[in-house]
Amino acid sequence: MERLPGFRDFYPEPLPNSEAWSADARQYIFGKWREVARRYAFREYDGPPLEPLELFTLKSGEEIVGQLYNFVDKGERAVALRPEMTPTLARMISSSERNYKKPIKWFAVPQLFRYERQQKGRLREHFQFNCDIFGESDVSAEAELIALLIDTLRSFGLTSDDFVIRLSSRNAWQEFFQQRCQDESKAYQFYQIIDKMEREDPAQSKIKLDALGISADEVTTFIKSGTPTAELDLILKNLTARGLSDFVRVDYHVIRGLAYYTGVVFEAFDKKGEFRAIAGGGRYDNLVKLISGGKVNLPALGFGMGDVVLLELLKARGLMPKFDSHIHAFCLIEDEELRPASLELIHDLRDEGYAIEYSFTPAKSDKQFKRAMELNSAYTIKLERSADLELTVKLKNLRTREEKILAPGDLHENLG
């Protein structure tokens, strides 16, 4: 019995095979995401992994359906496993924003899904760190969001040698377009060309731009100038005040393909250019209005960071820790008469928060010790009855091999 193609099993480390993903690494990444969001005073939310199909087509058009893991459910509803979190978030905000003071700063760690028939071997699910701010028009919100993104990557040990935030502006490109082309219906087509320029043959891009009556040279000159707009300048100054100027640069190559961005946009890239974008986001001031059917209008901005590229990058830079069971002590039970007293001791230590392991059934002394070593336990503990029939504990530090004889009540002070 096999799992479905494109889905992952997450195993405890050490991993059993090359196909397995690490549940420990996943929890490590989720833990850092939550920790940095908490420092930035972002609150966690979540929504259903399954939503009405219409929620996603409303935002992205009918053409998104070809990429969705969608189906008709037993109640004849057209539904889809969520491909992104933003529509769900906009739905939740639309219905409940009046109960929250602005600006609203929220994050989530959803699993997201897609289904494209043609792409064999590609993952059909991943996890994403989503951070969003609602109710703030000022670009100080962009600076806060980008600082959070930078500090999230820093929390894994990545430095300004490893990654950079490429900052750009959909408005700047919009202005550029409107000065050169009067047909507003072509704007999205133009953004798509800019979005693909870095990966595409320049001659090909030129043909497409010519068709819109836009000069490829002018596009190139604009990108090369890298002159910050007034908005981008404010963001750069704000980030500089925080000591984060090394982590960000203006780069008009970035435009974000999605139609719904309305202002500043940004992407995080590894500096060696080995990986796809680590994260991306921007301002989307019209989405809440769209999703709420015009009832609620709130400025909004956000970013998403996936677990897959991040994990690849952290591995490549040697920044993923190895994980084991993190046992504090393995309790050796050599005299079965002392099993009940050993179980009491184990229970007391676990109650104090220590992770304790032991052999369920009678086992040879060297076999128990070997198991303690395999588990990378910090200590072994062993109850013994002394000559005067008092219970004592022999504590052995498996790193230093140092041994101590203690009264059972003194043990917890000596467990690192």
Added chain:
Amino acid sequence: MERLPGFRDFYPEPLPNSEAWSADARQYIFGKWREVARRYAFREYDGPPLEPLELFTLKSGEEIVGQLYNFVDKGERAVALRPEMTPTLARMISSSERNYKKPIKWFAVPQLFRYERQQKGRLREHFQFNCDIFGESDVSAEAELIALLIDTLRSFGLTSDDFVIRLSSRNAWQEFFQQRCQDESKAYQFYQIIDKMEREDPAQSKIKLDALGISADEVTTFIKSGTPTAELDLILKNLTARGLSDFVRVDYHVIRGLAYYTGVVFEAFDKKGEFRAIAGGGRYDNLVKLISGGKVNLPALGFGMGDVVLLELLKARGLMPKFDSHIHAFCLIEDEELRPASLELIHDLRDEGYAIEYSFTPAKSDKQFKRAMELNSAYTIKLERSADLELTVKLKNLRTREEKILAPGDLHENLG
């Protein structure tokens, strides 16, 4: 735009409406689950939320399909959103058990799904704490698992006045049945009658038992006796050694409806009998063999604990904390000249792990202070320039109203 029926939105507290669920409460519960599992040296795993339909029908028969959130995907595969974790776990163990030392002690916190057409208003998803042990036949493993279950409930502040583990034995009932009925094909039917006895009219149960040629009086006498089998006696002694005897009692009413249990079974109930079972589990020694197509044979046992009944119980007993943003300090920016220096201070404090909030844009002093109070911040901090142009920080404890003037570098020592 509405969410699908039976699914939940999880919001930050305070909750915006009576329909909303608390994302904070969910994370609190997940945190306790993971923490106690870690103390018991259980390792986390996860699998796909979507699996081949066959994985579930193989374990539970075709009749399970009526309760599943199943569909045919774009690749013409019959698939289902997982209704339980055990089949996925058995699949993972079957393929990889050789890489792990026995006993294997694993846990997961999956979201599970079901779809029964007739039940309106019922949740179609919930989260479950799943703990399982593989590779141990001895009932010391049952004792370990039940101790973990008890300590998980204790970690929320529940006591032996609040809940009890009802311990029973599928083997004892099997023996009872075989002594009175030779037709083994009726065994599952018999277990179903016992499973429903507590909720059903006794006359109705008697009619069903009569049809199997089994005396209802003998069943009642057996249940009333409550005499532990040799296995159950060992488990009780083991739990007593851990100081947990008050939390468990033999109760043969419990038999667990599912067909796949093979030995000891147990359920956790609130003592007032107000709620459905909080948790349930038992031994299922044949499942790995079944799922692996006979390739792997490993004894197994486990339990599951859902988030919904647990949360209802904790609320009813006044054991759910209130949650807020847990801000350490709100940084007041009254002089816009000091915004860059304030941003630097905020960033330094966040880097040290403190949760800091501030106003993105210029705002009146009393409005900023009000926001700090609404957020239940522990402190306010405010950069000021003293007469000799040195930067100082005014730190105010919002509980005690105590104020201090500090050098910026001394601040972190004074933030609780």
